[in-house]
Amino acid sequence: MPITVTMLVDTHAHIYHGDEIAYPMMDDPYSPEKGIGTIEHLRQNTLEVGVERVVLVQTGSAYRWDNRLLADTAHENSDWCVGVCTLDPESSESITELKRLRDGYNVKGVRIEPTKADYPQFYHPGSVALWEAVGRLDAVVCAHVQARYLEQLSELLARHPDVPVVLDHAAYPKAIDGPESETVTSVVDLARFNQLYVKLTFAVTGSDAAYPFKDTHAIVHRILDAYGPDRCMWGSDFPCDHWLKKASYREHLDLFRTELGLSESEKAAILTTTATSLWFE
Numbered sequence: 308m309p310i311t312v313t314m315l316v317d318t319h320a321h322i323y324h325g326d327e328i329a330y331p332m333m334d335d336p337y338s339p340e341k342g343i344g345t346i347e348h349l350r351q352n353t354l355e356v357g358v359e360r361v362v363l364v365q366t367g368s369a370y371r372w373d374n375r376l377l378a379d380t381a382h383e384n385s386d387w388c389v390g391v392c393t394l395d396p397e398s399s400e401s402i403t404e405l406k407r408l409r410d411g412y413n414v415k416g417v418r419i420e421p422t423k424a425d426y427p428q429f430y431h432p433g434s435v436a437l438w439e440a441v442g443r444l445d446a447v448v449c450a451h452v453q454a455r456y457l458e459q460l461s462e463l464l465a466r467h468p469d470v471p472v473v474l475d476h477a478a479y480p481k482a483i484d485g486p487e488s489e490t491v492t493s494v495v496d497l498a499r500f501n502q503l504y505v506k507l508t509f510a511v512t513g514s515d516a517a518y519p520f521k522d523t524h525a526i527v528h529r530i531l532d533a534y535g536p537d538r539c540m541w542g543s544d545f546p547c548d549h550w551l552k553k554a555s556y557r558e559h560l561d562l563f564r565t566e567l568g569l570s571e572s573e574k575a576a577i578l579t580t581t582a583t584s585l586w587f588e
Contacts, residue, residue, distance in 0.1 A: 314394050315560070316582035319475070319508050319542025321366040321550070322346055322380055330376040338367040339549035346380050349545055352556040353387075362542070362586050363485040364449065364475075365393035365418060372398075378412035389415040391449050391584050396433030397422055401441045404444045409444045415586055416447035417476065421492055430459035438463055442470045447585060451475045454490040457497060464500040471585060472505045474539070477530055481513045482522035486529045498533040504585065505534055507577065508542045510562055519566035527567060536569075536576035540585075 323344035324330040332338060336513045339380060341349065344366075353361060365377045381390030392414050394401040396499055397524070408414035408527040419437055421427040429452055441448050450460055450472055457478060464472060489570075497503055510527050514520035543559050544550045551559070563569065 313357075313579070314360065314583065315356070315578050316360045316362070316540070316587070317353065317358050317456070317545065318362040318473075318540045318545045318582045318586070319506055320363055320545035321369075322349060322363055322364060322376065323369060323546075324376050330370070331373070331464075332369045333371045339455075339546055341457040342570075343548050344546035346384060352547075355558050356560050358543075358560070359387060359390050360587055362391060362415075362543075362581070362582070363388050364391045366461070367420075369416070374404075374408060378408050378508050379413060382412040384453045385413045386415070389416075391416040391418050393418040393451075395399060395419070395436055395438065395568075396420070396431070398433075399432070401427075402436060405437065405440050405446070406444060409446055415416070416448075416449055417441060418449040418451050420451045421557075428459065429456040430462045434463060435466070436513075438467045438470055442467060448472045449475050452478060454478045454493055455481075455495045461497060463502070464497070464503060467480075468500070468502060471502050471504065472500075473506060473585070475506055476508050476512065477505045480509050480523075480526050480530075482515050482520075482526065490530060491526055494530060495533040498538075501538075504523065504538045504540060504581065505530055505540050507539055508544050508565075510561055512544060513553055518554055521560055522566055529562075531577075532572070536573040537581055539577050540581045541578050572586055 365374055372395050377390050381388050391407055392408050394417055405417055421429045434464055477494050510523045514523045516522045541563050543556055548557050
């Protein structure tokens with residue numbers, strides 16, 4: 308399928324499955340009501356608004372390190388989806404598992420989080436090993452961190468300049484803190500690393516307002532100015548019924564299509580070309 312500026316790409320969707328025998332959830336999962344968040348539900352949402360490609364991100368709050376659903380779904384829907392797994396950075400088996408998923412299941416990236424120890428770390432030997440494996444496998448890192456880990460992220464970025472990295476949710480800035488907050492300033496400072504991209508999903512999750520979430524617009528524009536549209540991308544946080552509640556799938560997309568005052572070239576990059584160059588080429 309040729310890539311055009313009208314080919315909308317959703318870079319952040321979580322999926323669930325009703326068969327908990329085939330795909331068991333973790334103890335005490337954060338899961339939606341039955342029927343919400345399935346691949347069929349996602350396809351319905353995408354067709355309604357014209358989204359043609361989707362990056363599926365492992366649902367760690369339901370399946371933790373078990374990537375079977377993510378891998379099977381990315382493989383079975385490879386004509387319009389790719390997958391991002393989540394692997395335990397402290398496990399000796401994670402490198403082998405990443406290669407298996409990359410080679411056989413249409414998984415193009417790995418989401419890396421801080422350790423779960425008493426003193427969590429993002430920069431540690433396990434993360435370094437995963438970063439190195441991503442480089443060998445021509446894959447992508449999704450860095451899932453809060454602002455307090457951005458200094459450690461900067462060390463990993465400096466150490467691995469050729470590994471593309473996406474900052475999930477832009478490290479969770481919040482509207483109440485404003486566009487000059489420490490979080491936003493730290494994210495902006497990392498724009499000096501050319502291999503770092505940013506998901507602008509926080510425009511809804513970080514807002515305290517109703518649609519069109521005007522209290523986050525200035526933050527979006529500050530980050531966009533720092534990174535440029537060619538390093539920024541849109542993601543829906545699907546299933547919106549579960550993760551957002553205050554915005555539908557269409558409203559999340561319309562925020563970027565009509566409400567943020569983006570130019571046509573900015574919209575083309577954020578909604579299409581940045582994501583396709585990273586995930587679908």
